Amino acid sequence: xxxxxxxxxxxxxxxxxxxxxxxxxxxxxxxxxxxxxxxxxxxxxxxxxxxxxxxxxxxxxxxxxxxxxxxxxxxxxxxxxxxxxxxxxxxxxxxxxxxxxxxxxxxxxxxxxxxxxxxxxxxxxxxxxxxxxxxxxxxxxxxxxxxxxxxxxxxxxxxxxxxxxxxxxxxxxxxxxxxxxxxxxxxxxxxxxxxxxxxxxxxxxxxxxxxxxxxxxxxxxxxxxxxxxxxx
Numbered sequence: 001x002x003x004x005x006x007x008x009x010x011x012x013x014x015x016x017x018x019x020x021x022x023x024x025x026x027x028x029x030x031x032x033x034x035x036x037x038x039x040x041x042x043x044x045x046x047x048x049x050x051x052x053x054x055x056x057x058x059x060x061x062x063x064x065x066x067x068x069x070x071x072x073x074x075x076x077x078x079x080x081x082x083x084x085x086x087x088x089x090x091x092x093x094x095x096x097x098x099x100x101x102x103x104x105x106x107x108x109x110x111x112x113x114x115x116x117x118x119x120x121x122x123x124x125x126x127x128x129x130x131x132x133x134x135x136x137x138x139x140x141x142x143x144x145x146x147x148x149x150x151x152x153x154x155x156x157x158x159x160x161x162x163x164x165x166x167x168x169x170x171x172x173x174x175x176x177x178x179x180x181x182x183x184x185x186x187x188x189x190x191x192x193x194x195x196x197x198x199x200x201x202x203x204x205x206x207x208x209x210x211x212x213x214x215x216x217x218x219x220x221x222x223x224x225x226x227x228x229x230x231x232x
Contacts, residue, residue, distance in 0.1 A: 001016045001105070002015050015051070017108045020086070020107065020108070021049040022048050022105050024047075027042075029043040029045070043094065044092075048088065049086060051117050051124075051125070052080060054079065054085065069089050082131060086125060176209075185216070188205070200220045200221045200223065202219070203219055
């Protein structure tokens with residue numbers, strides 16, 4: 001059964017004879033009391049597997065199938081399939097002070113299980129475990145398919161990017177070779193040259209890369225200090 005203990009010391013018994021398993025595990029939980037910031041820590045967690053019965057509130061499927069210790073007043077009950085008749089109650093008590101209560105769980109004895117759940121509960125538990133396994137296998141298969149699709153798309157993107165990089169590198173290398181040939185045609189430093197009607201000495205020569213392309217350039221400065229640049 002699950003025992004709900006309130007902050008005023010009163011307690012209440014829940015799921016009497018219907019607690020079938022208690023699991024202790026560790027999870028990464030946000031320990032921020034107000035949940036308005038992230039404070040993730042490795043947390044010791046406790047879960048109790050309970051039978052909801054043939055009629056109850058549909059459990060929540062998020063990783064493991066869970067339910068609350070007591071349904072909210074606005075939740076409606078319905079006929080439950082065997083796959084939805086069992087769920088885990090989180091008894092970790094991470095925010096016991098804020099919630100005003102804490103939960104503790106213990107596995108009910110076989111006699112108690114027979115008294116409150118009977119053979120139907122125990123038979124349905126076997127079926128539920130099979131359904132849960134099938135759901136898990138389906139989930140893993142869907143995840144694997146989604147990952148394979150994602151990996152294939154990423155591979156196509158990577159191949160296209162590699163091709164663009166290779167093409168750009170080839171164009172850059174071709175322009176470098178062409179600029180190297182053009183560089184042989186420009187005047188040497190100190191030589192006189194006329195560019196755009198300005199005559200002066202060549203004071204700089206070199207190859208410049210701009211927007212993925214090389215070009216041979218040189219600069220001419222006249223006696224007044226005016227500079228003009230020229231590409232070959």
